[in-house]
Amino acid sequence: MSIYSVISGSGKYIPDIVVKNEDFLNRSFINEKGDPIPKSNEEIIRKFQEITDIKERRYLKPEFNTSDMGFFAADEAIKSANIDPETLDYIIVAHNFGDILFNNQKSDMVPSLASRVKHLLKIKNPDCVAYDLPFGCPGWVQGVIQADYYIKSGDAKKVLVIGAENLSRIADPHDIDSMIYSDGAGAIVVEAIESEKPIGLICHKTRSDTFSEAHFLKMDISYHPQFEDNTLFMKMNGRKLYEYALNTVPNLVADTIKKAGIGIEEVKKVLIHQANAKMDEAIIQRVFKIFGIEKMDSASIMPMTISKLGNNSVATVPILYDMIIKGEMPEHTIHSGDYLVFASVGAGMNVNAFVYKVP
Structure with missing residues (x-):
């Protein structure tokens, strides 16, 4: 045991x-x-x-x-x-x-x-x-x-x-x-x-890229030159972030799945951080491609909440999981024995993922 x-x-x-x-x-x-x-x-x-x-x-x-x-x-x-x-x-x-x-x-x-x-x-x-x-x-x-x-x-x-x-x-x-x-x-x-058999969190992988990527997300003053004070707001280089995510997340997710000893066909859900729907779609399609699948309908494997909830950062993935478990996304269900992938990317720049087998 x-x-x-x-x-x-x-x-x-x-x-x-x-x-x-x-x-x-x-x-x-x-x-x-x-x-x-x-x-x-x-x-x-x-x-x-x-x-x-x-x-x-x-x-x-x-x-x-x-x-x-x-x-x-x-x-x-x-x-x-x-x-x-x-x-x-x-x-x-x-x-x-x-x-x-x-x-x-x-x-x-x-x-x-x-x-x-x-x-x-x-x-x-x-x-x-x-x-x-x-x-x-x-x-x-x-x-x-x-x-x-x-x-x-x-x-x-x-x-x-x-x-x-x-x-x-x-x-x-x-x-x-x-x-x-x-x-x-x-x-x-x-x-x-x-x-006796592996369940729960099976394996994980994390990477941090700071040499030239550390400040893609940073704090800075308002864009408005006449803003009332020097309050710091979150700023991001959207183009650089998009490129970084597409260049790192698919490989890390694929490596984590391989580390678990399973194939992409065994993954029932990918619960991913959501800041841009087009970016997430491009990420999942690149994951499929790594496993030799040129194009696949992602709607059933990658639940999305961004259209109604926007980007709430660290809260996105656990909210998504809870909504599915509580039956609040009827088109998505999680069953015993299912393999799930949890993944995220963001400031740092940091990327991580883990494979989870539902008991």
């Missing part, structure tokens, strides 16, 4: 405020040179939706923060797993910007969001170690990988892994990319299970 890391419960928090593309019609869009974009907002939004497939996104209510979302998702995951929260060995919270007040756009990371979530969960156990993991959009996937290390080493039996992000409050209102970002949180409980 060997010890494996198995997901025993999941939860999510999707904010209530729905922001549609037409809500940006009166926005003043400025380019990186500080000049107004010489297109109508109707044309800008039409092209944006055509490329990203984003039609609407969710924003957090002013009275809540990132750690609140993390708590809401964690509480649901703990109840789903039917465990006593005092028995958790670790709480890992993946995020990138900490708590950001609605009227004060500065990152607040002291105490850590994990400490805040543990406090909100009312956990007294001092042996439950809570810490944060800022790792770009791949942070939650990396948190699960770390949880697997703790469990396989015998250091832990139960780990809570949360991905929570509030991107709406760090988006430059004059940047077209602000339409991509959204808010949300997802969480899972990972437990140690004895099994």
